[in-house]
Amino acid sequence: MSETASATPLSAQELALMNKWWHAANYLSIAQIYLLANPLLREPLKLEDTKPRLLGHWGTTPGLNFLYVHLNRIIREQDRSILFVAGPGHGAPGVIANTYLEGTYSEYFPEVSQDADGLARLVKQFSFPGGIPSHAAPTTPGSINEGGELGYSLSHAYGAVFDNPDLIAACVVGDGEAETGPLATSWHSNKFLDPKTDGAVLPILHLNGYKIANPTVLARISPEELVSLFKGYGYDPIVVEGDVPDVVHQAMASAMNTAFARIDAIQKAARTEGKTERPAWPMIIMRTPKGWTCPKTVDGLRVEGYWRAHQVPFTDMGNPAHLKLLDEWLHSYKPEELFDENGTLVPEVAALAPKGNRRMSANPHANGGLLRRDLRLPDVEPYAVTVESPGHALGEGTRVLGTWLRDVMKENLSSRNFRVLAPDENNSNRLNAVLDVTNRAWNAETFDYDDHLSVDGHVMEILSEHTCQGWLEGYLLTGRHGFMSCYEAFIHIVDSMVNQHAKWIKQADEVPWRAPIASLNYLLTSHVWRQDHNGFSHQDPGFIDHVLNKKAKTVRVYLPPDANTLLCTAKTCLESRDRVNVIVAGKQPEPQWLDMNSAIEHCAQGIGIWEWASNDKGGEPDVVIACAGDVPTIEALAATQILNEHLPDLKVRVINVVNLLTLQTPQEHPDGLDDASFDSLFTVDKPVIFAFHGYPALIHKLIYKRTNCRNFHVHGYREEGSTTTPFDMTVRNNLDRFHLVQNVIRRVPALAVKAAYANQLINDKLNEHKRYVAQYGQDLPEVRNWRWS
Amino acid sequence: MSETASATPLSAQELALMNKWWHAANYLSIAQIYLLANPLLREPLKLEDTKPRLLGHWGTTPGLNFLYVHLNRIIREQDRSILFVAGPGHGAPGVIANTYLEGTYSEYFPEVSQDADGLARLVKQFSFPGGIPSHAAPTTPGSINEGGELGYSLSHAYGAVFDNPDLIAACVVGDGEAETGPLATSWHSNKFLDPKTDGAVLPILHLNGYKIANPTVLARISPEELVSLFKGYGYDPIVVEGDVPDVVHQAMASAMNTAFARIDAIQKAARTEGKTERPAWPMIIMRTPKGWTCPKTVDGLRVEGYWRAHQVPFTDMGNPAHLKLLDEWLHSYKPEELFDENGTLVPEVAALAPKGNRRMSANPHANGGLLRRDLRLPDVEPYAVTVESPGHALGEGTRVLGTWLRDVMKENLSSRNFRVLAPDENNSNRLNAVLDVTNRAWNAETFDYDDHLSVDGHVMEILSEHTCQGWLEGYLLTGRHGFMSCYEAFIHIVDSMVNQHAKWIKQADEVPWRAPIASLNYLLTSHVWRQDHNGFSHQDPGFIDHVLNKKAKTVRVYLPPDANTLLCTAKTCLESRDRVNVIVAGKQPEPQWLDMNSAIEHCAQGIGIWEWASNDKGGEPDVVIACAGDVPTIEALAATQILNEHLPDLKVRVINVVNLLTLQTPQEHPDGLDDASFDSLFTVDKPVIFAFHGYPALIHKLIYKRTNCRNFHVHGYREEGSTTTPFDMTVRNNLDRFHLVQNVIRRVPALAVKAAYANQLINDKLNEHKRYVAQYGQDLPEVRNWRWS
Numbered sequence A, B: 001m002s003e004t005a006s007a008t009p010l011s012a013q014e015l016a017l018m019n020k021w022w023h024a025a026n027y028l029s030i031a032q033i034y035l036l037a038n039p040l041l042r043e044p045l046k047l048e049d050t051k052p053r054l055l056g057h058w059g060t061t062p063g064l065n066f067l068y069v070h071l072n073r074i075i076r077e078q079d080r081s082i083l084f085v086a087g088p089g090h091g092a093p094g095v096i097a098n099t100y101l102e103g104t105y106s107e108y109f110p111e112v113s114q115d116a117d118g119l120a121r122l123v124k125q126f127s128f129p130g131g132i133p134s135h136a137a138p139t140t141p142g143s144i145n146e147g148g149e150l151g152y153s154l155s156h157a158y159g160a161v162f163d164n165p166d167l168i169a170a171c172v173v174g175d176g177e178a179e180t181g182p183l184a185t186s187w188h189s190n191k192f193l194d195p196k197t198d199g200a201v202l203p204i205l206h207l208n209g210y211k212i213a214n215p216t217v218l219a220r221i222s223p224e225e226l227v228s229l230f231k232g233y234g235y236d237p238i239v240v241e242g243d244v245p246d247v248v249h250q251a252m253a254s255a256m257n258t259a260f261a262r263i264d265a266i267q268k269a270a271r272t273e274g275k276t277e278r279p280a281w282p283m284i285i286m287r288t289p290k291g292w293t294c295p296k297t298v299d300g301l302r303v304e305g306y307w308r309a310h311q312v313p314f315t316d317m318g319n320p321a322h323l324k325l326l327d328e329w330l331h332s333y334k335p336e337e338l339f340d341e342n343g344t345l346v347p348e349v350a351a352l353a354p355k356g357n358r359r360m361s362a363n364p365h366a367n368g369g370l371l372r373r374d375l376r377l378p379d380v381e382p383y384a385v386t387v388e389s390p391g392h393a394l395g396e397g398t399r400v401l402g403t404w405l406r407d408v409m410k411e412n413l414s415s416r417n418f419r420v421l422a423p424d425e426n427n428s429n430r431l432n433a434v435l436d437v438t439n440r441a442w443n444a445e446t447f448d449y450d451d452h453l454s455v456d457g458h459v460m461e462i463l464s465e466h467t468c469q470g471w472l473e474g475y476l477l478t479g480r481h482g483f484m485s486c487y488e489a490f491i492h493i494v495d496s497m498v499n500q501h502a503k504w505i506k507q508a509d510e511v512p513w514r515a516p517i518a519s520l521n522y523l524l525t526s527h528v529w530r531q532d533h534n535g536f537s538h539q540d541p542g543f544i545d546h547v548l549n550k551k552a553k554t555v556r557v558y559l560p561p562d563a564n565t566l567l568c569t570a571k572t573c574l575e576s577r578d579r580v581n582v583i584v585a586g587k588q589p590e591p592q593w594l595d596m597n598s599a600i601e602h603c604a605q606g607i608g609i610w611e612w613a614s615n616d617k618g619g620e621p622d623v624v625i626a627c628a629g630d631v632p633t634i635e636a637l638a639a640t641q642i643l644n645e646h647l648p649d650l651k652v653r654v655i656n657v658v659n660l661l662t663l664q665t666p667q668e669h670p671d672g673l674d675d676a677s678f679d680s681l682f683t684v685d686k687p688v689i690f691a692f693h694g695y696p697a698l699i700h701k702l703i704y705k706r707t708n709c710r711n712f713h714v715h716g717y718r719e720e721g722s723t724t725t726p727f728d729m730t731v732r733n734n735l736d737r738f739h740l741v742q743n744v745i746r747r748v749p750a751l752a753v754k755a756a757y758a759n760q761l762i763n764d765k766l767n768e769h770k771r772y773v774a775q776y777g778q779d780l781p782e783v784r785n786w787r788w789s
């Protein structure tokens, strides 16, 4: 049942000490935002002591600081492993202040020592050029979540505790953040948590009433609605409310006691009595003023407990009244009682910090790379599709991949460090085989006819791309591994989350004490060219454009043309670290081109001539036909075959690209081909007809520095489509074999006259296609049954 | 209070007729999915009558059909204007069947007539090449929402009813869809609805228990939790549950009666008694089997009421048992009793359809362009910043824009057809002035110290980019106008929604009876170069890359360099139709370049030489310095000034780009400059140093077809940043004046030796900058106070 905690578990002395810690953290937070020097106010505060640009966010900070000291009490008294996930990561001054007070900060950054010198560095560096950013970041010890873009804290927290039975993620959710879509649905993560083999999340709704400039929705509905909402989400909320610190300290201590006792009871029931039905997990609702303890008003305007406290409550230090106000505000925390003459936190307060790795800022799960163990990855050879000669056998790429993933899952089940995720698309994307060895995680009602649901399943499916992504990020950041499949078009739903994760990886890489984590691996399927049950809304190959704007070191894009290359690619991705890997591959039966040896060779190089499809060996090609993607590869080869048949003298070189970034120069991307190799492949002057999976301009963007760039003619998705036949999709976008041939004829000067008959034939074929599909609803038999020969 | 409706409001005859309509709609839905011909089964069903590719979604369809006939009863009996928003738009066979049964379909598509011939066309065209897509689409009468990408139905529905007091949007939300983040938060839209001046939304949760291959979360929590959740969201749920059609018909009729009566009571209280406090709006929870009325099992496997009913419940018509099953299934609806010998719906059932525009499929709000009235747009001149000479006055672009938007709001307040939206960033983005004439919409608790909140406000702020976007789309699609501001980096949150909207516009444009709607207008500010309070997570200018993948006709990108050009651009956007317009502009005080006349001229052309900044007139330039974006323009001009001072003989041409798409060729984009003009501006062989707001590769992608493309050297965002000074941001990304000058020296052959001293000076300056910002935390005075001269 929900309740307002009312017991008084803290002794007067304990309360006083905890309040001092809170004061110290608040003091240092304000000092970071405002001060350039004089951090202990040992000299009278002068304008020159303040920063010229006052940046940062005070409003959320006292709440975070309050929670931090209360969580520390629990850790100390109960010896727990707790991760602090701050949704309002803009409260970094507070998070950093606490990590400093508990000593971790100085261990990671020795120059920011626990004395007056260190304090001076601490305050100056914040939001300062060459210093540290204004949000929780990879440089913030104990953090796995920046919170710069709001909405993901709770799914990160759940991701962190999956398969970490001893870990509890205390997740502070801003009441503004709670309005975001991703956050609003992530409360349902409790239906995917196993109380036995997973840890627990303690969500703390930080109901400070405001966001940047508006009240929050959750602060302005009735208490009944509020509690009803969270009960509806399956939680058992404990409300802590007030603005008198001593009262709220007692209430919070009591709430924490209750919450952790309930977590213990739930876990005990699950672990010793086998009671794994979904319990109502505790959560805390903390309703306290925004900017708590700052000046009530400034220049006659309401600040404390109002949105005006959100960033810097008052600026313009040139105004002596403001400087005075700052001075008074800082002194209100009595720094002289908090820090000794060396500028070190007084020992009785410092004693409130947990020890060693029990400090939330030193929790090893927050530097997951340290805990990461490599996956056991089966060799791909046994899963290979047999390819006697290129293009004869059909295979379903993703289904084959599923068999390998099944065994990856099997090999690592006992380590419990690998999960496969999809937004209700795992089977649609044909990775069903994974369910042979594990189930879908599900801790809600089940019926006997249900299909592979169990509390401890390692396949995660919720119809929320955001939640899948957030879980996976949390899982990876705490040192585990994962693989997510998604319809190609809808992965754009997480564009912004991927941005943030890629940025995190890039920054973490620059932090010496952060260890590499497993890559974020995507399989994008049900792609633009094969949207059989769906239509135009499901056709968008632009996610690869999106990720390529991130740091080159971080991103990879693979377009394996068949099952064996898909297998090799997937293995490469699961072996890699600190990357965002995007694999695009179809799920439909398609011709298979390479036997496993050739596939391994081809994938290792990432790009190459397909000699068996080319006829220019020993000479110069008249035209290069390049392809990237499974469907484009089919069309490119079919075009080549038409050319061979109708224009047998034409010398055609066929190039297939698996690793898209080989197209860039090595200066732009670590996988980029050097110019000499590129020129040798694509020639310096011959026309290149490029059949591409995505939007054509992407290729032009990748190759604009190459010698032969002006002779590239790219066919790809031109944003035309509907529910139609597979081949008609290519025709509507000029990616089909016939349009490719037509372009070859147009671009190879020697063909201008000679190819008139071939051209005529092509036009006839296109008309025939159009009439046939409109009548029969499927592709021409010669297209449907086409095989390379 | 929630309840399971139990009254029996329908007479036996009425019930029988409604059930027949439902059967007819179900029958036609299945016929669309399965049949190529023989739609009335007047001949024995043969394999050739079925489609070779069976595409579409049955599972959701009977539920949609059920709701449709019940809503029709309400419309008929109560003469209401109702819009049908189908979250599960994949149930298009059902939606189309109903629009056909009520006659609208044949009015729009005369060849699909209400007879046997028309029926044959109806069934064949579905999911068929050259026919119609498998989802609700612009071709679907009565639809404003495709539902292809799930999650947006409810925010669309709210957007549709804002300022439409007589409209009720009946919004069917799939229980899978309800798991998405955007949907999960959009329930809170009720806190932004004015019962007096807005219409109402009747959400109907379609609890059919399953999504593609999994049960849904909401179907597997306890009934108490379920009701608690929706009460917490502020609704008053009415539960309708069952699988016996007659029983559920009565329960649904009763639920509808109750729900609409409550809506009436709420609206009456608001409209006649002035009671506008937020009421608990009714909603319906319909718990019925997925695929209701299809075969219970197929090949021994559970289908009805299970996920297997989601798409096509059984395929492989070559299997005679399956063909027989289909035959039996179709006959179970007794088509011979539903359609007369002409193939026309029998009159007593047809009589259930509402008349004329009361038919949901003919509701004019669903073809909003028809209702659209142009905005009254004030001239921009009176809002101009005075610019005596370029670059002296400072101005805050977005704040100035705010004054104009205030008056746009004022001029159109009485028409109630314009809203300004932002995810809690309206003031942060400095559009505060709008609040002088209206308030923020807010129908939750308020306090006397609240700031511009009122029930009927026309500024919409919720901390959900998704919800803002969804509301705006719904508002535009129903014929109104809007303007949304957003932090540049976080607009990626709605990447995928923008995709879908752009696709809708593109398709609607191809539907002759759809009238143009107002454009989707964005102001992106708090952009990558000026993230003062924030850091790396807030730095991403890639949204413009994203939108440029959509159809050229639909998208525009503007980078006004100052306040006056921003004003002109905003007006152009609000005047335009059927577009997605993206304006990127800073909110900080910046030099102003153009007086209003020059601004109008410059914006009309979209690109042009800034003669006053160039010194090549009458001759040939040695170098072109181009710029796009406010910060790049400052750096480009500062670089030009350094060049003028230190290399006075160098002929520099300065070009500014406001309309980014002028860079493309006219074949690629309607705004593209012709080649001759482009060559004349950028020369055919001189180096072009391009200072660009976004990721540099975007420029290369836009100009790859231009003669001089290889001589473009683009400086832009290289994914480097943190919380630092504005100028340091440019330095970290080589966009600053010094790096621009260095590149000029490098690229102009004649300067190679001559410029050694200038180069040295540049290096000194960069070092000085670095030391200065690290010490003082702000930019060098010469940078901070720099003015063009």
Ligand SMILES: Cc1ncc(C[n+]2csc(CCOP(=O)(O)OP(=O)(O)O)c2C)c(N)n1
Residues within 6 Å of the ligand: A059, A060, A088, A090, A147, A148, A149, A150, A151, A173, A174, A175, A176, A177, A178, A180, A206, A208, A210, A211, A212, A216, A290, A310, B423, B424, B425, B463, B490, B493
């Ligand atoms: C997705 C997203 N949209 C907008 C912002 C801009 N923003 C920064 S802080 C903030 C308000 C946050 O309010 P809340 O979550 O309540 O945090 P607190 O009150 O604790 O500061 C907003 C809108 C953001 N960071 N992320």
Ligand SMILES: Cc1ncc(C[n+]2csc(CCOP(=O)(O)OP(=O)(O)O)c2C)c(N)n1
Residues within 6 Å of the ligand: A423, A424, A425, A463, A487, A490, A493, B059, B060, B088, B090, B147, B148, B149, B150, B151, B173, B174, B175, B176, B177, B178, B180, B206, B208, B210, B211, B212, B216, B290, B310
């Ligand atoms: C955002 C998004 N993710 C994934 C899909 C793929 N998808 C299509 S239908 C569907 C299941 C929908 O379930 P529900 O909303 O319950 O609809 P119904 O059961 O009525 O078919 C899914 C996951 C989608 N269309 N949109």
Ligand SMILES: [Mg+2]
Residues within 6 Å of the ligand: A174, A175, A176, A206, A207, A208, A209, A210, A211, A216, A290
């Ligand atoms: Mg808040």
Ligand SMILES: [Mg+2]
Residues within 6 Å of the ligand: B174, B175, B176, B206, B207, B208, B209, B210, B211, B216, B290
């Ligand atoms: Mg469903």
